Amino acid sequence: xxxxxxxxxxxxxxxxxxxxxxxxxxxxxxxxxxxxxxxxxxxxxxxxxxxxxxxxxxxxxxxxxxxxxxxxxxxxxxxxxxxxxxxxxxxxxxxxxxxxxxxxxxxxxxxxxxxxxxxxxxxxxxxxxxxxxxxxxxxxxxxxxxxxxxxxxxxxxxxxxxxxxxxxxxxxxxxxxxxxxxxxxxxxxxxxxxxxxxxxxxxxxxxxxxxxxxxxxxxxxxxxxxxxxxxxxxxxxxxxxxxxxxxxxxxxxxxxxxxxxxxxxxxxxxxxx
Amino acid sequence: xxxxxxxxxxxxxxxxxxxxxxxxxxxxxxxxxxxxxxxxxxxxxxxxxxxxxxxxxxxxxxxxxxxxxxxxxxxxxxxxxxxxxxxxxxxxxxxxxxxxxxxxxxxxxxxxxxxxxxxxxxxxxxxxxxxxxxxxxxxxxxxxxxxxxxxxxxxxxxxxxxxxxxxxxxxxxxxxxxxxxxxxxxxxxxxxxxxxxxxxxxxxxxxxxxxxxxxxxxxxxxxxxxxxxxxxxxxxxxxxxxxxxxxxxxxxxxxxxxxxxxxxxxxxxxxxxxxxxxxxxxxxxxxxxxxxxxxxx
Numbered sequence: 001x002x003x004x005x006x007x008x009x010x011x012x013x014x015x016x017x018x019x020x021x022x023x024x025x026x027x028x029x030x031x032x033x034x035x036x037x038x039x040x041x042x043x044x045x046x047x048x049x050x051x052x053x054x055x056x057x058x059x060x061x062x063x064x065x066x067x068x069x070x071x072x073x074x075x076x077x078x079x080x081x082x083x084x085x086x087x088x089x090x091x092x093x094x095x096x097x098x099x100x101x102x103x104x105x106x107x108x109x110x111x112x113x114x115x116x117x118x119x120x121x122x123x124x125x126x127x128x129x130x131x132x133x134x135x136x137x138x139x140x141x142x143x144x145x146x147x148x149x150x151x152x153x154x155x156x157x158x159x160x161x162x163x164x165x166x167x168x169x170x171x172x173x174x175x176x177x178x179x180x181x182x183x184x185x186x187x188x189x190x191x192x193x194x195x196x197x198x199x200x201x202x203x204x205x206x207x208x209x210x211x212x213x214x215x216x217x218x219x220x221x222x223x224x225x226x227x228x229x230x231x232x233x234x235x236x237x238x239x240x241x242x243x244x245x246x247x248x249x250x251x252x253x254x255x256x257x258x259x260x261x262x263x264x265x266x267x268x269x270x271x272x273x
Numbered sequence: 274x275x276x277x278x279x280x281x282x283x284x285x286x287x288x289x290x291x292x293x294x295x296x297x298x299x300x301x302x303x304x305x306x307x308x309x310x311x312x313x314x315x316x317x318x319x320x321x322x323x324x325x326x327x328x329x330x331x332x333x334x335x336x337x338x339x340x341x342x343x344x345x346x347x348x349x350x351x352x353x354x355x356x357x358x359x360x361x362x363x364x365x366x367x368x369x370x371x372x373x374x375x376x377x378x379x380x381x382x383x384x385x386x387x388x389x390x391x392x393x394x395x396x397x398x399x400x401x402x403x404x405x406x407x408x409x410x411x412x413x414x415x416x417x418x419x420x421x422x423x424x425x426x427x428x429x430x431x432x433x434x435x436x437x438x439x440x441x442x443x444x445x446x447x448x449x450x451x452x453x454x455x456x457x458x459x460x461x462x463x464x465x466x467x468x469x470x471x472x473x474x475x476x477x478x479x480x481x482x483x484x485x486x487x488x489x490x491x492x493x494x495x496x497x498x499x500x501x502x503x504x505x506x507x508x509x510x511x512x513x514x515x516x517x518x519x520x521x522x523x524x525x526x527x528x529x530x531x532x533x534x535x536x537x538x539x540x541x542x543x544x545x546x547x548x549x550x551x552x553x554x555x556x557x558x559x560x561x562x563x564x565x566x567x568x569x570x
Contacts, residue, residue: 006372006376009368009369010372010378010382013369013386014385017388017389019410020389020400020401020404021388021400023404024400027403039406039408039409039410040409040410040412042410084289087286087287088286088287088289088290091283091287095274096283097280100283103287116528116532117531117548117549118298119531119535120308120545121302121303121304121308122297124304125300125301125304140296143293144293144298147294176286201391201394204394205393205394205395205510207395207510208510208513208532212536226395226399230514237403240403241403243396245396247394247395247396248396255384255391
């Protein structure tokens with residue numbers, strides 16, 4: 001292909017990818033009148049940048065609270081997913097026992113149930129347990145939702161660890177639980193990283209479940225904070241975009257790890273096709 | 274593979290996961306199946322009335338014409354999102370991946386292209402909402418280019434003839450990078466000596482693409498298509514935030530229909546029934562994806 005054409009194609013697509021981010025940043029730095037009057041421009045009028053909006057959103061509109069809630073939810077989800085499903089995967093990968101296939105495939109099949117189907121009973125269930133407006137109530141269903149892919153990935157990964165390691169540890173008198181956390185867990189660090197990042201993004205962006213189980217504003221997560229800004233009677237685009245920026249910054253921080261992780265995660269799944 | 278001396282050991286490792294599954298997953302799935310046969314408006318289950326298959330008849334067979342119409346429109350919209358997305362994303366991603374190969378700035382471009390994928394979420398749906406405003410960036414761009422027939426005076430999301438197009442565009446924006454990255458990783462993993470050897474043996478460019486490139490690109494395409502099918506039929510968040518299913522139901526999808534039926538109309542039985550039919554649809558579609566998730570244990 002002729003070189004200039006090639007670069008035009010690549011550059012045009014790059015602009016399409018980047019423009020929404022530019023518009024978000026530019027609009028956040030406008031005054032609210034400017035944002036309303038000139039939505040087509042990604043640049044604040046007259047070039048003056050109004051940084052104070054971040055302080056307003058963070059303090060007055062309680063985004064620091066939403067941020068803490070989101071961070072707590074994501075951390076507990078990641079921790080729970082890794083703890084619970086590496087344990088299960090270790091058992092699936094290392095032992096022969098009755099009912100193994102049935103249990104394994106039951107969990108994998110959960111992947112196919114659309115989230116919205118079980119939302120209603122989940123809501124009733126969690127409310128009956130008194131878990132509405134609590135971290136536990138937000139977190140448990142998210143951990144359960146991460147089960148299929150996590151079990152699948154951890155099991156595949158544990159099976160690539162040489163069995164001789166397990167056998168020699170047994171000969172040295174090492175118990176199964178000790179083998180799990182002293183040998184298998186450290187060796188599976190790349191898989192743990194993949195699952196951690198995928199669940200960070202998943203739980204950070206999840207809005208459907210928190211929106212149903214939470215109605216107390218103190219328990220809002222960041223995406224709910226955005227919906228709250230959107231629903232107020234005088235929508236201020238600059239505030240909404242400042243909130244949006246606060247929401248995406250932690251996800252952007254995972255960016256350097258994400259590229260490799262994504263390709264690896266997807267290709268582990270296709271190896272056995 | 275080991276057989277433990279104590280036969281309970283393997284089960285001990287499963288306990289936390291199974292408890293969570295019983296408490297959160299299985300209960301919900303079971304109760305949701307039960308609910309789909311009842312008429313219930315919430316709060317106290319003793320007020321629920323068993324009605325057999327009436328919920329299913331209401332939206333599948335036209336016992337309730339409006340609900341039936343809403344349901345089939347929603348399924349159609351999900352299918353449109355899936356088809357348009359796949360038809361656009363697969364060829365464009367493949368071409369971009371080809372062009373990206375052997376480009377000097379490939380790693381820089383790749384980083385930029387990856388952004389929409391990981392950041393796409395509620396925050397970005399609000400950005401798109403802003404770009405699609407009547408006097409927003411989308412209309413201004415095509416006005417400036419002189420392509421006035423592409424502008425939508427009422428705003429892309431505000432007109433019932435274009436709202437679904439707006440939704441599909443955000444799907445493509447967020448979905449293209451993932452497919453592109455997979456294709457790029459696949460293409461660059463092909464050893465260039467394979468092509469050299471083939472051309473030495475007299476293979477034409479077309480034969481090389483057919484015999485060397487395509488076998489590698491095919492499984493990647495399958496993964497990408499399955500992901501997009503699943504994603505399209507489970508659509509909820511971007512539709513809910515950008516249009517709420519409107520105007521006049523023009524962008525309603527199964528997800529927003531179930532949500533509205535349950536949490537706004539308090540018709541939990543009907544909502545569960547619709548949810549399970551949508552499960553049957555995604556299940557049928559995802560039978561393909563089982564192949565890619567199969568490992569022998």
